[in-house]
Amino acid sequence: MRPFEYIRAATIQDAVRAKAASPDAKFLGGGTNLVDLMKYGVEQPGQLIDVTRLPLAAVEPLPGGGVRIGALVRNSDLALHPLIVKAYPVLSEALLAGASPQLRNMATTAGNLMQRTRCYYFYDSAFPCNKREPGSGCSAIGGQNRIHAILGQSASCIATHPSDMAVAMAALDAVVKIQGPDGTRSIPIVDFHRLPGNTPQLDTNLQPDELIVAVDIPPAQVASRSRYLKVRDRASYAFALVSVAAAIDVQNGRIRDSRIALGGVAHKPWRALEAERAVAGQPLSAATLRKAADVAMSGAKGYEHNQFKIELAKRTILRAFSELSDA
Secondary structure, eight states: OOEEEEEEEEEHHHHHHHHHHHHTTTEEETTTTHHHHHHHOOOOSEEEOOOOOOSSSOEEOOOSSEEEEEEBOOOOOOOOHHHHHHHHHHHHHHHHSOHHEEEEEEEEHHHTTTTTOOHHHHHEEEEEEEBTTTSBBBBBTTEEEEEESSSOOBBBBBBEEEEEEHHHHHHHTOOOEEEETEEEEEEEEEHHHEEEETOTTBSSSOOTEEEEEEEOOOOGGGGSEEEEEOOSSSSOOOOOOOOEEEEEEETTTTEEEEEEESSSSSSOOOOOOOHHHHHHTOSSSSSHHHHHHHHHTTOOOOOOOTTHHHHHHHHHHHHHHHHHHHH
């Protein structure tokens, strides 16, 4: 591991100034992903800026409805918060499906959003990886690609985003609140993470000297009837092969509103907006739900080892909505 300087930020402004002054610095929260990357030599920051003492660990209702989640709220605390459990069950379920209890006790909201891919080749410096070394090639395309993307990928990268929490937040229209040297700004979560294109080394649209301070989730009637379904190789502590954050609002037997977001299938949490539009106003039926699944996967492309994900994603969407319909 490369030697690094450690500093502790006393204020949000101090943290932002320190990052702006050191381009190779990294913010340190729970460290559950960053420390792994440093051990493997994938990340080699010259400075770590500890932000864990900043006042960003509250979960608070917003004046007009909805909730503000501080960047340093631990995943375990957020999953069990009464406001989240009642109004946004899909988010609570997604958090509890992620990692292990020990990791959830350390991992933070902002850190979860900033996770980097778990692609084998990204972690192993013996193999070319465009995300780690732009222009070197993507080993996954012709290699072992069972866990890799089937939507939104490019010739440069087929890695997937590993977060469960972010998938649920994508379904809930969350907004990421950011502090930078020039003030604050907001990014809808559907625009926060990037598809790989020709720049797979860029995971998000966050600027290098910006700090996540909170995530706002707006009020939504559809959110209370929601769930997160995760398909993985083992029952615990495994990343999703496919996951679905689903929500539905039905009135007089017809779908008034729905939400579909998928994990384990793309370089970012994948919001299936076309599928949502395709079933709006339609009767709640098996045929309608199959239509949603088919539309959501209409642009999917598999590789040698992950073709099965396309059908698996369809079936997971169907199961998630079927369980909501029976609730």
